[in-house]
Each structure stands twice: as structure tokens, then as C-alpha cells.
Amino acid sequence: MSTSTSTSTSTSNGARTALSGWGRTAPSVATLVPAGSDDGVRRAVLGSGERGVIARGLARSYGDSAQNGGGTVLDMTTADRVLSIDTTTGRVTAEAGVSLDTLVRVLLPLGLFVPVLPGTRQVTLGGAVAADIHGKNHHVKGSFGNHVVSLDLLTADGLVRTLTPEGSPRLFWATVGGMGLTGVILRVTIRAVPVETAFFAVDTERATDLDDLMARLQADDDRYTYSVAWIDLVARGRSTGRAVLTRGWSARRDQLPKRLADKPYHFAPRSLFTAPDVFPSGMLNRATITAFNEAYYRRAPRDQRGAIQSIGQFFHPLDIAKDWNRVYGRRGFLQYQFVVPFGQEEAMRRAVARLSQAGTASFLAVLKRFGPGNEGFLSFPTPGWTLALDIPVGVGLGRLLDELDELVLEAGGRLYLAKDSRATARTLHRMYPRVDDWRAVRDEVDPRRVFTSDQAKRLDL
Known part of the structure; x- marks a missing residue:
């Protein structure tokens, strides 16, 4: 469940409600107010x-940012x-x-199709901008x-400002990836992309270990519009980092x-x-994830070319189960995602080896390559290797992630x-070299820091 709704009081100005992120950890109580006009x-x-x-949108950020x-x-x-x-x-305003x-x-x-689609469609347009999502x-x-193309932002003084990357670059790029801390995004105009169908032509192959996987990605990843690898973080020895690589294009x-020809x-x-x-918390553990990962890896094709898959199959297999985050139990789970630059492949090897050694119970772990970043002060993607994994909350997790x-x-x-x-x-401040520049822009439009969150307070943003 993305939100916990134990409401104690309700008024015309909103309801006191316990809220958490998708990981269901560290809930806090706030006055939840419908946005309206x-x-x-x-x-x-x-x-x-x-x-x-x-x-707050559909609460698919994993932690306490909303x-x-x-x-x-x-x-x-x-x-x-x-x-x-x-x-x-292709311009769309919503x-x-x-x-x-x-x-x-x-x-x-x-x-037409959205230009970037993450691992779930249950993300709001405002949230997609605030987190500068990637796919x-x-x-x-x-x-x-x-x-x-542009966005309307209501700032702390109550004014609505229309921002564009050309006309107001500093505030625009402080808002893109700014986690909602520069103001409330009201409307967004994007450029959609043309497509011939709602389907994708997908190549699938198995990689025997992490080095094999990275070599395949480096060799020909740029031929594909879409690319991602599921990676086994439980496998050890010569199989450490084995993976299933799926890459493809929008199908013509x-x-x-024939069965789809008249309904593209x-x-x-x-x-x-x-x-x-x-x-129960703990149901997803090393034993159950080992069994799942072994079955998933063996079931995947060794080398399959041009299979036609739907949006749900290719992008969002977890969305077949509503509220799938409940499977982790009431203690919840964390998602940990990091990127290291190209040239730091040894760091990725060390991270995967450490996770494998720790027996990290993650059945949802993906590795992919990022291209060039943008001008967003706090935007996450930068050229390099990125790994994301879900981890049930448990003893020793904090120490492991501190090491990582x-x-x-x-x-x-x-x-x-x-x-x-x-x-x-x-x-966090050591990881984002432009955080002080971002704070300077934010302080120009919100000197009293009206816009804040549990995450902002925790990270001193």
C-alpha cells in the first residue's frame, strides 16, 4: 500500500493522515489536502x-520525499x-x-507515446519532473x-511562473529533479514521440556473469532504444552477477x-x-529469492531475437499485481539505486560481489547504462553504470548500505x-557537487523554505 490512511481528525482544510512511501518505512503524520484548483x-x-x-502524487517514490x-x-x-x-x-499539456x-x-x-517511461506507469506527471525519472x-x-517544453510552478509567494529551459534555465533546472522543493508543479508540457504500434520488438539473452553482461552492453547497447538487465544478486562464484538482458525498439x-495486425x-x-x-516480514529471504532467481534465469531464453511484447510485458511486469509492495511485509523494504561513472567498472564488480556475499534477498535488481546527464542540479543520471535493487528491511542492512x-x-x-x-x-552532499548551487536558486524563490519534506529535513536540502 503506497499510503497509510489512519486518519485521526478531518477538517475542511484537510485530514490528518499517516503517510509513507512505496517502501512502507518511516511513516509520518501530516495534513493531507486535495490540490484542486x-x-x-x-x-x-x-x-x-x-x-x-x-x-504528493501517487506515492511511488520509495522513501520519505513526499x-x-x-x-x-x-x-x-x-x-x-x-x-x-x-x-x-507531439506537444502534450496536462x-x-x-x-x-x-x-x-x-x-x-x-x-504517440511518452518519451520516457520508468518501471511503473503509476507515476504522476509532476512527480516525473520533480524526480527527473529515467527509463x-x-x-x-x-x-x-x-x-x-515548459511547466507552470506555483512558488512560495503564491505566484505562478511559467518556466522553460531557454527562458528561465536556473529555476527550470532546479525544479527538474528538485524533488518538489522549489514549488508546486501545476501543469507540464512535454514532447511525445511518434510510434507505429503499442508493442516492442525485443531481443533477450542470458549473460553468464557480471563481466559477460557488461561486455555485451558495451558492445552494442547503442543499437537499441531500450535496454535493461535483470541481475541475480544471490548467485555466487563463477555465476556472480549472471543476468537476463532484454533490449528492443518500438515495433513497426x-x-x-497477424493476430495484432488490425489492432496495432x-x-x-x-x-x-x-x-x-x-x-509476514521475512518471507522474502535468501532461500526463497535463491529459488526464484534460479527459476527466472533458467526460464529466460538463451538467445531470442525480435519477440513482440506489450508495454506491460516489456516495461511493467510487476504492475500485474496491485499493491505488490505488501509482499515484503509490514517492516517494508528499501530500494537502493546508485550510479558509478564509466571507467569505474571495478567499483560495480565490488558492489555486486559484496551484495552477493551478504546474501541480499532482492528478486528485483536491474543494471543498465546511462547516457549523458542534463542540466538538472539534483538530477540523478550521469554517464555510467546504474544498479537498482529492492531489499527487505532486516538486521545488518544499515551497515551493508553504509559500506556501499x-x-x-x-x-x-x-x-x-x-x-x-x-x-x-x-x-548526499558529497555525491551531488552542485547541491549548493541548487540551494542558492531555491533560496531565491523560497527563502523561508516553505516547501519541505521529511527527506529534505533529513538531507538538509
Whole structure:
């Protein structure tokens, strides 16, 4: 469950509600206020009091970035209209609470697709900008902010500013990846990309170990629009880092099988079931994950070319289960994602070896290559290797991740704010060399730091 809703009081100004991130750790209680109109957002911001305010979308950031204990949290999902679509230019304008799932459903029949799609469609447009999300195509297309034409931002003084990368670059790039701390994103205009179908032509292959995987990615990754590898972090010895590599392109109409030829834009995903909130913490452990990983690796094709897959199959296999985060139990889980620069392959080898040695119980672990970063002060992607993994909360986890933090720092890498739930301010500030420049821009538009979150307080942002 992405939010915990144990409401103790309710008023016309919102309800006191316990909120957590997707990892279900460290909940805090805030006044949750529906966003509504611009005037409603303005009233909430100007009346937020000394504990401040933060916007919240569909709560798919894993940690505490959309929480504000003792303060105000704006529920942006109530502002969810698609406002305009220009099929000639691909420009799409929508309110910040629109989900990427909605955008995909609306755009596909028009022959358009979102430019960047992460591991779930259940992300709001505002959240996609605030976290500067990335997908399987970062190595060729960059992150979400690269495709934003303009955005409307309500700042701490109650004014609405229209930002563009050309006309207001400092505040624009402080907002892209700024985790909602420069203001409330109200509307966003993006450039959608043309597609012939709603399907993907996918090549799948097995890699025997981490070196084999990285060699395959280095050899020909740039031929593919989309690329990602599931990696086994439990395997040891000669199999350490073995992986299943899936890469592909948007499928052309002439590549579709006959059964899909008359419905090239068919897209009707649905959750097959909702995970009940009954799973014990510790059910996902080394034994169960070892069994799962062995079955998953053996089931994958050794070398398959051009298989036609749907959006759900290729991008979002976990979305078939609604509230899948409940499987980790009530203690919850962390997602840990880092990037190290090209040339620091040994650091990635050491990280994978350490995780394997620790018996990290992660069945969801992915490795991919990033291309060039953008101008975002706090944007996460930078050229290099990135690894993301889910880890159940358990004894010794903090020490393990502290070790990995130091390894990443030594390699000149960084952690992803949208996934973070436990880093320290000192660590984070050493990883992001432009954090002081970002703070200077933020302080110009919000000198009293009206916009804040549990994460911002923890990381001194």
C-alpha cells in the first residue's frame, strides 16, 4: 500500500493522515489536502504554517520525499486533466496529477507515446519532473526533464511562473529533479514521440556473469532504444552477477503478428490481483529469492531475437499485481539505486560481489547504462553504470548500505533521491557537487523554505 490512511481528525482544510512511501518505512503524520484548483493550491501553500508543505502524487517514490511530518501535504492526484494534444508537433499539456498510465492510454490511439517511461506507469506527471525519472532508454534519450517544453510552478509567494529551459534555465533546472522543493508543479508540457504500434520488438539473452553482461552492453547497447538487465544478486562464484538482458525498439506495424495486425495500438492492461496485506516480514529471504532467481534465469531464453511484447510485458511486469509492495511485509523494504561513472567498472564488480556475499534477498535488481546527464542540479543520471535493487528491511542492512555508500563515493558516483530513504546529509552532499548551487536558486524563490519534506529535513536540502 503506497499510503497509510489512519486518519485521526478531518477538517475542511484537510485530514490528518499517516503517510509513507512505496517502501512502507518511516511513516509520518501530516495534513493531507486535495490540490484542486490553482487557488486551492495557493491557499494551502500560503496557509501552510511553520511546518511547511510538499506536493504528493501517487506515492511511488520509495522513501520519505513526499512526506512532511507535522506539516501539510498536497494531494496532486485531484488535478488530473489532459489539457491539450498537438498531434503534429507531439506537444502534450496536462495537469501535474495526471498519471503516466493515463497519458499512455490517451496518446497511443493518436500514434504517440511518452518519451520516457520508468518501471511503473503509476507515476504522476509532476512527480516525473520533480524526480527527473529515467527509463530503459536513458542511454539514447536521456531523462524526463530533457523532454519538458515548459511547466507552470506555483512558488512560495503564491505566484505562478511559467518556466522553460531557454527562458528561465536556473529555476527550470532546479525544479527538474528538485524533488518538489522549489514549488508546486501545476501543469507540464512535454514532447511525445511518434510510434507505429503499442508493442516492442525485443531481443533477450542470458549473460553468464557480471563481466559477460557488461561486455555485451558495451558492445552494442547503442543499437537499441531500450535496454535493461535483470541481475541475480544471490548467485555466487563463477555465476556472480549472471543476468537476463532484454533490449528492443518500438515495433513497426509490419513486425506485428497477424493476430495484432488490425489492432496495432491495443493497450488494455489490468492488474490480475491485489496483494493482500497479510505477508509476514521475512518471507522474502535468501532461500526463497535463491529459488526464484534460479527459476527466472533458467526460464529466460538463451538467445531470442525480435519477440513482440506489450508495454506491460516489456516495461511493467510487476504492475500485474496491485499493491505488490505488501509482499515484503509490514517492516517494508528499501530500494537502493546508485550510479558509478564509466571507467569505474571495478567499483560495480565490488558492489555486486559484496551484495552477493551478504546474501541480499532482492528478486528485483536491474543494471543498465546511462547516457549523458542534463542540466538538472539534483538530477540523478550521469554517464555510467546504474544498479537498482529492492531489499527487505532486516538486521545488518544499515551497515551493508553504509559500506556501499562509501564505495559509491570513492568511485565518484551518487544515489537516487527518489529511491533514497536512509542516506545522511553528509553523504548526499558529497555525491551531488552542485547541491549548493541548487540551494542558492531555491533560496531565491523560497527563502523561508516553505516547501519541505521529511527527506529534505533529513538531507538538509
